[in-house]
Amino acid sequence: MAEHIRIGDVAPRVQYVGDGARTDFDFPFPIFATDDLEIRVGAVVLNGGYSVTGAGQSEGGTATLVAPPGVGETVTLRRRVRVERNTDFQDNGLLRARTLNDELDRLIAVLQEQRDEIGSALRQDPSEIGGQLTLPLRPARANRLLGFDSNGDAAIFPRDSGLLTAPYPGAIPRTAEDKLGERLSARDFGATGNGVTDDGPALQAAMNAAAAAGKTLLIGEGSHRTTQPLVLPGAAAGLIMRGAIVYAGPSDQAALTIGDGGTARNANKILTGLTVLRASVGPWADENEIGLVLRNLDASVVEIREVNGFTIGIRTVGDGRGFEDTTLYLGRIVNNGIGLDIHTLTASAWNTSVRYYGGHFAIGSSVNTTKDRFGIRLSAAPGAYVAHNRHVFDGPNFELQAEGRPIAGIPFLCQVNSRAIVARAMRMEGCSHFVARHTAGAQDHLYEVAWASQGYQVEIEHAAGATRLGGAVRTLHQAAPHVEARRELASVPAMRAAAIRWNASETGFEKLAVLSSNVAGSPAALADFVFPGLDNIALTNRGAVLGGGRALGFVVDARQCKDFALALDADTPRLMVMTFDANMNLLTDAAGQAVLASGQSVVWNPTARWWQGAADMEDATLTRLQAVKLSAAVGYAVIGVARIGTDYEVRAMRLACDPRHAPALLYGLPDLKHGVRELVAEAAWDPPSVAAGGTAQVNVTVPGARAGDFAQASYSVSTILPFIAQVSAQDTVTVAVWNRTGGAVDLNPGTVRVRVVKA
Structure with missing residues (x-):
């Protein structure tokens, strides 16, 4: 070792x-x-x-x-x-x-x-x-800058020396102070961003310095806690935020105000990354508690990352002058009683022509659960300018946690006489059934709802004080194909009024064909499946109840037009489409998928020989606005509703189509006699000589005529003799001519024309 x-x-x-x-x-x-x-x-x-x-x-x-x-x-x-x-x-x-x-x-x-x-x-x-x-x-x-001279040796320079040069061609020498003064940082004034220190005084000092120098202020990363409201004067060129301002100050003031009031025009500002958070979510009790106020901006660009926890999240305000021609990019606007307030303070101010992109207006599920909440409000102080106009919103998202609660959770609240407010591709999740509440003279508003948890049943609420029908809702969710089908082909607005007593046991309806799910024999063509009336249909005070095996539909020529849309007022209806080729021969599922529908799939019913919806068309699940797409093989079609599971009442029906086409609605034709209340027929007649006081009669065949129907007759040859018509038997009208003169009358040959009106 x-x-x-x-x-x-x-x-x-x-x-x-x-x-x-x-x-x-x-x-x-x-x-x-x-x-x-x-x-x-x-x-x-x-x-x-x-x-x-x-x-x-x-x-x-x-x-x-x-x-x-x-x-x-x-x-x-x-x-x-x-x-x-x-x-x-x-x-x-x-x-x-x-x-x-x-x-x-x-x-x-x-x-x-x-x-x-x-x-x-x-x-x-x-x-x-x-x-x-x-x-x-x-x-x-001491108090010098260390650098290198022309020989590369260590040297010292005065702090105001103009020997700092950017390493690029054409750059000129600048002083260190000039270089450091290109942009102001809040950290230069003592802001820490540690979330504990009160950075309010440092932030305000930095904002004042930015205004004095006409510079852009940088607030760096971190959480900058402040117990005092902050103001960035309008003389500052702009504001860049990497971190957040966490406000723990008085609850009756705005946490951050940008821009001057009065007649000042705060133009050409660039404000990015704005983030203002309340230290804890407030009770939404005082509308003076605002997260971010933007005053009198003009031709500016504003990007807001998040504003959270205030009575009013953001307020854009015309104050003495106007707020206009500015673009706002909106991020998370959450847990505020009113997310964005578009406001004016004086009669000489305005708030017009502003563009907004995005915006996630959301409320936490446990935040102030008993209080109304609104995404965007258009408002004015008493006596202030009220004609806010041309505000365009692209793609805002609203999650307001109000659905199923006794509170209002509405994306837009319009309390002024606003004009041309356009919201495109909105999303509504957990909101009330209103896209907007109007309380004054708002008009020319357009709300396009791309998706809503309420389905297509979204409307404008005109509350007390509203003086105009202020706008329109364009609902795409569960209805986009239907909305685009704008040419109306046929309408039966009152099913009960359109009912036709075809005979003692059978009922039909104007413009509609009646169908059966079990046609006897070997039907193969369109005329074999459509009937002017059938039994097992009960009339009510408002509509008709379809019994087992019955269907109602519009018959259309679909050789050129393949896109249709069905709307109806009915109880849990079921879509039905029967298809035929250009020769009016029945198409089955063997021809491939012949029908597509919006909001649901369709299945082939081999017994009834029609396509039917896979489920009932119920509100908030599928929709009663049903678009239908036919395959290229379809030449003619019957589009309507059928009784599948249980009897139900139908009160109104409407059919529309692709506006590029005007297909024919087929009814009351020689080969398709369904859907008409009035029956007409004619026959050639050469009456015999009629004696004084006598009569002559002829029978005219009128398919569908029955006893009790109203009948009228006329003759093609001029005469003073009256013609009387009456349904004398099923499908037969008897026409009589009565000679009331004092002598015999011999009429020339002519044509008897008959008109029958079904009771």
Whole structure:
């Protein structure tokens, strides 16, 4: 075994990264004693809380820490031998090899440590010789800048020296103060961003300095807590926020106000990363409690990352002058009673022509659960300008936690006579069933709802005080294909009024065909499946109840148009589509998928020979606004509803189509006699001579006529004799001519025309 440590060419330093669990750390270099090992966790030198093994061993050893360093913390182990000599060799004395080796080992250890430290020092390249890099004396270098002269030697310069030049072609020398003054940082004024220190005074001092210099202020990373309201004057060029302002000040003031009021025009501002958080969510009791106020901005760009916890999150305000021609990029606007308030303070101010992109207006499920909440409000102080106009919102998202609660959770609250407010591609989650509440003279508003948890039943609430029908809702959710089908083909707005008593037991309806799920015989063509009336349909005061096996539908020519939309008022209806080719022959599922529908899938019913919805069309699950797409093979179709599971009432039906086409609605035709209340027929007749006071009669066949129907008749030859018509038997109308003159009348041959109106 060696009698002394052997010092190899091993760096006297090793470093690790903690994983939160490891406590043992090896060092590969030798140490003479435990005190020769320095241990740092991060930048902190440990003075205890560890043990060391391997002192005096050439291969090194292990340091064991009592507590494991945290995840990501650096652990540095390095040798730090005390530079001292404790031995002395006597003249003519015994020179022991072990003592000499120990001294040489210490010398080598110290040299390795020096080389390790010099390696990280600022020094000349080995290829350079000479030069003057010695620091000037302290009095000479005090309050000066250290740099290098034209020979590359160390030199000092006055702080106001213009010798700092950007390393790019064409750059000019500038003073250090000028370079440092390009942008102001809140940290230059003492802001810490540690979330504990009150940074309010520092932030306000920085904002005042930005205004005085006309500069952009940078508020760096971290949470900047303030107990005082802050104001960035309008003279500042802009504001960049990397961190957040956490407001813990009075609850009756705005946390951060940007821009001057009065007649000031705060134009061409760039404000990015704005984040204002209330230290704790307030009770929404005072509308003076506002997170962010933007005053009189014009032609500016504002990017807001988050405003959280205030009665009013953001207020844009025309104050003495106007707020206009500005673009706002909205991020998280959460836990505020009113997310964004578009406001005016005076009659001479305005708030117009502003663009908004994004915005997540959300409320936590446990936040102020008994209070109304609104995403965006348009408002004015008493006597202030009220014609806010041309505000355009793109893609806002509202999650207001009001659905199923006795509170209002509405995206827009319009309390002024606003004009041309357009919201596009909105999302509504957990809101009330109103996209907006209007309480004044708002008009020309358009709300486009891309998705809503309430389905398509979203409306505008015109509350007390509303003086105009203020806008329209364009609902895409569960209804986009239907909304785009804008050409109306047919409408039966009152099913009960459209009912036709076809005979004693069968009922039909104007414009509609009646179908059966079990047609007798071997039907194959369109005319075999559509009937003017069938039994098992009961009339109510408002509509008709479909019994088992019955369906109602519009018959359309689909050779050119393949896109249709059905809307109806009914109780849990079921979509039905029967398809035929261009020759009116039945198409089955053997021809492939012939029908697609919005909001649900369709299935083939082989017994009824029609396609039917996979589920009832109920509100908030599928929708009664049902779009239908037919395949290319379809030439004619019957589109309507069928009774599948239980009897239900139908009160109204409407069919629309692709506005590029105007397909024919088929009813009351020679080969398709369904859907008409009035029946007409004619027959050639050469009446016999009619004696005075006598009559002559002829029977005209009118399919569908029954006893009790109203009948009228006319004759194509001019005569003063009256013609009387009556339904004398099923499908037969008897027409009589009565000679009321004093002599015989011999009429010329002509045509008898008959009109029957079903009761």
